[in-house]
Each structure stands twice: as structure tokens, then as C-alpha cells.
Amino acid sequence: MERHSFNLLDQEWVPVVEGGQPRCLSLMDVLVRAHEIDGLSTANPLETVAVLRQVLLPIYLDACGIPNSEAEWEHRRAVGQVDVGLLKPYLDEHRVRFDLFGDRPFGQAAGLRTAKDEDKPISLLVAATATGNNVPLFTSRNEANPPSMTPAEAVRAMLAAQCWDTAAIKSGAADDPQVKGGKTTGNPTGPCGALGVVVPIGRNLFETLLLNSPIVRQPPREDRPQWRRELAMTGVWETRSALGLLDLLTWQSRRIRLIPENDAGGATVVRRVVLTAGDRLQLIPRDVEPHTAWRRVDKPRAGQASHMPMRHAPGRDAWRGLTPMLATVPGTDLAYSSSILLTQLGDVEVSDLPLQVLTVGVAYGNQSAVVEDILADMIPLPLAAFAAGEVRRLVEAVVEQAEELRRAGNRLDDDLRRAAGGDPVPWDRGLRPGDALMHELNRVVRRLLAGLQREPERCEEAEDAWRRSAYGLALKAAEPALAAVPPTAFLGREEDDKQAKKQKKTYRASLAEAWYEGAVRKILGVEPAHVSEWKAQG
Structure with a gap:
């Protein structure tokens, strides 16, 4: 069998805007030169959020440490760039884990298979592409005419699926003891699907990384991103709580295996994928989840949380949801509370920052098994x-x-x-x-x-x-x-x-x-x- 390789540290796959022009850069280049890059491209907002949450932000926080005080946060802003002395040794140490097709492929379960060794078109990973019962309007493709993705496209689609995948029935992994009739039922959407995602955006990519870095006084010692955990290489999954911020950001809500092959010209492409059930969050942790505002539940049912994430409403511009975003002053509006990140801006010295806010969400239909709309907007927000x-x-x-x-x-x-x-x-x-x-x-x-x-x-x-x-x-x-x-x-x-x-x-x-x-x-x-x-x- 021919061996394929695509290391995310070296290959160009992260869509950014530099000097006002869109381009793709490697993971190493993006982080080392974050202060020189305008920001992530928002052409595909679901992928923008996924790349930030699942890769860039947890690498930055794990390599350089999560800020533990306002003073530490403000010191990093004064420095104005990622600490390369910490970043490069970290990436070199974990280099093997960032190969998309390696022995322990990035973000995947290498041994994943179904009982009948079935696979599906790569379009399964794309929310706006027709697959199964998910048939968006205005699409010329279906499962009989699946797309062919480059490795760069495939990894971005995979990350987006981990964040936003639809709910309901999934194929059952061959070694999953919880499979019934070759299927798993009751799967929730990806964790971001339950949120109205609110992402603060700075003047360059480094500022964006810092603005999305919550101050955590005492991070849990067991907290780590998925590439530093000994993940099961199979389809076994569990229902559990997040161990901390890094675990939550890189949450593996699906077990996935990309299947590479060569096209007619000999280039590596991905046309097929295996996707099964993944880990389920017991509860979205309000004191950890950084990217959503919250609403109070006046009369929570048994087992229901006292606060639920605010979802973005279809057809409404982002400024119409400013009231919960601005609920950062204690006691001013008990019905809502802002996100951890926006609340934090009131405690740090950023009065001169021209802040932008990117809002992203998905409107699901039919028991969250189909995507009805993708919601995205960006507005200026006076500090x-x-x-x-x-x-x-x-x-x-x-x-x-x-x-x-x-x-x-x-x-x-x-x-x-x-x-x-x-x-x-x-x-x-x-x-x-x-x-x-x-x-x-x-x-x-x-x-x-x-x-x-x-x-x-x-x-x-x-x-x-x-x-x-x-x-x-x-x-x-x-x-x-x-x-x-x-x-x-x-x-x-x-x-x-x-x-x-x-x-x-x-x-x-x-x-x-x-x-x-x-x-x-x-x-x-x-x-x-x-x-x-x-x-x-x-």
C-alpha cells in the first residue's frame, strides 16, 4: 500500500489574509508570523472557527501556557507576538502527531472501521453539501457525484465536522460495544452546534489569539489537547465532562478516518471517509466554554443547567444580539451573561483596541439531523x-x-x-x-x-x-x-x-x-x- 504524508506543520493549509490578500500557510508559518498576518480568512466561517478552536488556539495555549493573571495577559499583549522560543520546541516534540496520514493520524482514529468495512463520500464532512438526508438547496452535487478534496481541504472539513456535525444516527464502529444494529443513536451535534459562537477579532492574528485566550488562575493539571492524549485508535467513545479548556477546545465529538488515494496525476486526494460516534459532553461547562453568551433558565428541569448558551437567530444581524454580549457588569442584567472572553475585556487594558466580533452559528432542522442555515456576521464593538x-x-x-x-x-x-x-x-x-x-x-x-x-x-x-x-x-x-x-x-x-x-x-x-x-x-x-x-x- 502506498504511503501518504501531509504534515500540518510544514504543508500550506491554513487560510489567512496577509496584506489584504487571501493565501494558505503552514501551521508553523501561521504561528511564528501571527503578528504579521491580518487574520484568518472568513470565507468559510465554520472552518474559520474550527481551525481557531481546534488547532491554533490550543497549540498557542499549550505551548506558551494559559495566562494566569491580567498582568500576564497584558505582558503578552505588550510583547506583541508568539514566543517562538517556546513554540518551536513544542511543535518539534509533537511533530509526528500532526501528520494527517501518519501512524497516529492527526485528529483521527487510525483503526476505525465499520462491521461491513463501509465508507462514505468525503461530502459527509461538509455541512452545506448534500449527503444522506441532508439536502441543502442550490447544490449541484449529491452522493453519486461526491467531491474530491486535497489534504488541505480535507483537514479543514474534518475539523469543522468535529465542531458542527449534525446529530442523530451515525454508522457504528466495528469495535464499539454500544452499537445496535450497526448504528449509534442519540448522537448530539458537534459541541459548537449548541452555541452562538462569538469570537473577538484583533488587528492581526496574534491579537486574535490573545483575545481568545481566557485567563485561568489554576488550570487543571490533567488538561491537555487531543494530540497529547493517548486517544483510542478505534471507535470506542464515552460520555464525560471536559477536563479543562484545552480538552474542550479539541473535543473529539466524532471518530473519523480519512482515506487518502492518488488522483490521475499522482497527487494525494481524499474522496472517502469513515465517520462514527465520538465522545459526548455531559454538560457544556459555563466556567470553561469561552465562545458564547448565556441566558438564565428561570425554572430548570431536573438535570438541566441553570444557564444555557445563547444561540444566534436566523435572519438577525449580529448587532441585534448585543444585549447579552454586553452583559459583562455583574448585576446589570441577570437574564443574560456575556462570554468569558468579552467579560474579560473589562478587566484588562485594551482601551485602544479596535475590536471586531465574529458571530457564527448553525440552524439545524428535523431533530438537528440536517443543516438549514449557516449564520455568520462581523461587527465593530466599542470597548x-x-x-x-x-x-x-x-x-x-x-x-x-x-x-x-x-x-x-x-x-x-x-x-x-x-x-x-x-x-x-x-x-x-x-x-x-x-x-x-x-x-x-x-x-x-x-x-x-x-x-x-x-x-x-x-x-x-x-x-x-x-x-x-x-x-x-x-x-x-x-x-x-x-x-x-x-x-x-x-x-x-x-x-x-x-x-x-x-x-x-x-x-x-x-x-x-x-x-x-x-x-x-x-x-x-x-x-x-x-x-x-x-x-x-x-
Whole structure:
């Protein structure tokens, strides 16, 4: 049998952006030159998170140590690059474990096989590719036409599968005592599938690594990444708790074996894979998991945690989820708490950092066995918003007011439809005025956040600009709905008032318009004098 080799330390496989241009670099180059590299490419956000969590961050933390104090963290920021004196000996020591096709292949179980020696197309590892019951829209491939991956593509897909793989039934490994009928059932998604991942992004890759390094006062001695553990080379798995941060970041939620072969030109490619059940987390540890915000569970069921990870909602821009991200001040909002990493930014000296936040998540369907949507966004985040003060107050007010404007716009649509003799459109059908308004407000809010990031002292001017822009856009968003009402809507009609029994409520286009404009002014705190002044200024 021909021997294949692809060592991640030397081969180019990590997608980065350098000098504004995308390229791939080896693991050694990426870490040694992290301070010179803009950052990881976000062209495939699931792979971006997987490469950071499963490889780059745990190598950095294991080789250089997890920061154990604010002073240590700030010292590393002052140095501004990875300590090569610690990194290179570490990578040399573990070099053999980073060969994708070695005797102990990276991230895989070398002896993995099913009872019938079955394998599947490599597309099984790609969330957005058709395989089995997972049939995304707008794909030209299926299992009869599987892709052929280079080793670089295959390792990134494998890492993403460890983080985000779908749930439900998996093939059973031949030596797994928990297999029934050749299958394992009850498999959860990959650990990141339960999270609304929030990744702080710095000005270069080293800053990103540091921003994603939680301060841990006393790391558990038994904690280590998967390449320093004597992993079973078979399909045996267990349900357990994470031993610590490094164990959690490199969690092996699936047992995988990539099958290399030569293409027609003699190059190594991967077309087939064996994938079976992997380790299951007993509980996502709130005091360890660094990349998600949390919501309080008011009445947890027996065995349920008191806090659950916040998930990103499909169709919502990242800034609409800022409230839990900013819940870093104890006691300010007990319903939410921010991620460990964002909370930490309030304790270290980074006031001059132009922070970006990458949010990534997966929306699953049909018992989490299929992928319905991949959610990704990036927004600027003013560091001043993490402290109690005017910037924080403004950012939270903007998010709340935007949601209230959305509800007001949708209620206008409901009232106009009732005035015309119809019924309101269900909340999940069609693009209503309030939902259309959120798309327009998106660019305004992003511009506001970027401005507050550069000049937080101009908070009052930013608030005035927000109110003026939001007021104008809210009125403009209502124009199509008002222009489309039939003549009968101006005469209106009466309905039973559900809020007041034995009373009638009149619905008329003019009343609906007046109510909406009044609601917009009330939400934004706009007085008639403000409107007159804005009109005078053009």
C-alpha cells in the first residue's frame, strides 16, 4: 500500500489574509508570523472557527501556557507576538502527531472501521453539501457525484465536522460495544452546534489569539489537547465532562478516518471517509466554554443547567444580539451573561483596541439531523460599551429602540390590512414594513458602532445622528404599505376590541398612519420641535 504524508506543520493549509490578500500557510508559518498576518480568512466561517478552536488556539495555549493573571495577559499583549522560543520546541516534540496520514493520524482514529468495512463520500464532512438526508438547496452535487478534496481541504472539513456535525444516527464502529444494529443513536451535534459562537477579532492574528485566550488562575493539571492524549485508535467513545479548556477546545465529538488515494496525476486526494460516534459532553461547562453568551433558565428541569448558551437567530444581524454580549457588569442584567472572553475585556487594558466580533452559528432542522442555515456576521464593538457609562447606555438603547420600531412597523401593516377588511399576515410570512426597516437600520447601526469605537467621547452627537436617521428611515419604510392600501381602507371598519370587551375599535388608514408616526416619535424620544428643525436643515 502506498504511503501518504501531509504534515500540518510544514504543508500550506491554513487560510489567512496577509496584506489584504487571501493565501494558505503552514501551521508553523501561521504561528511564528501571527503578528504579521491580518487574520484568518472568513470565507468559510465554520472552518474559520474550527481551525481557531481546534488547532491554533490550543497549540498557542499549550505551548506558551494559559495566562494566569491580567498582568500576564497584558505582558503578552505588550510583547506583541508568539514566543517562538517556546513554540518551536513544542511543535518539534509533537511533530509526528500532526501528520494527517501518519501512524497516529492527526485528529483521527487510525483503526476505525465499520462491521461491513463501509465508507462514505468525503461530502459527509461538509455541512452545506448534500449527503444522506441532508439536502441543502442550490447544490449541484449529491452522493453519486461526491467531491474530491486535497489534504488541505480535507483537514479543514474534518475539523469543522468535529465542531458542527449534525446529530442523530451515525454508522457504528466495528469495535464499539454500544452499537445496535450497526448504528449509534442519540448522537448530539458537534459541541459548537449548541452555541452562538462569538469570537473577538484583533488587528492581526496574534491579537486574535490573545483575545481568545481566557485567563485561568489554576488550570487543571490533567488538561491537555487531543494530540497529547493517548486517544483510542478505534471507535470506542464515552460520555464525560471536559477536563479543562484545552480538552474542550479539541473535543473529539466524532471518530473519523480519512482515506487518502492518488488522483490521475499522482497527487494525494481524499474522496472517502469513515465517520462514527465520538465522545459526548455531559454538560457544556459555563466556567470553561469561552465562545458564547448565556441566558438564565428561570425554572430548570431536573438535570438541566441553570444557564444555557445563547444561540444566534436566523435572519438577525449580529448587532441585534448585543444585549447579552454586553452583559459583562455583574448585576446589570441577570437574564443574560456575556462570554468569558468579552467579560474579560473589562478587566484588562485594551482601551485602544479596535475590536471586531465574529458571530457564527448553525440552524439545524428535523431533530438537528440536517443543516438549514449557516449564520455568520462581523461587527465593530466599542470597548467603552463594556463599562457602565454613556456608550453602553446608548448601544443598549439603540438595540432596544430598533426592535420597538420593527414591532411598530409590523403593527402598522396589521392595522392597514384590518382597515381594508383583511386579516394580518402571520408573523413568519412575507416581508413586512418593520422587518424591511431592520435591513435599512443595519447600515446605520454599524456606522454608529464604528464611530463610537473611534471616538467614544462623541456619544451625544452619535445619539442625535441615530435618532435623526432612524426617524427618517422609519417613516420611509411605511410609505410602500401606505401607498398600497385600497380606497376602502380610508373609510375603515370596526372590529371587536380584544383588549376591552363589549367595545368596538375603528381601523382606518389615517388613524393607522397617525398612530405609527406617534409611536416612532415616542420610541426615539423625538419632539415635534426636532422634526421641524430637521426639516429646516433639509
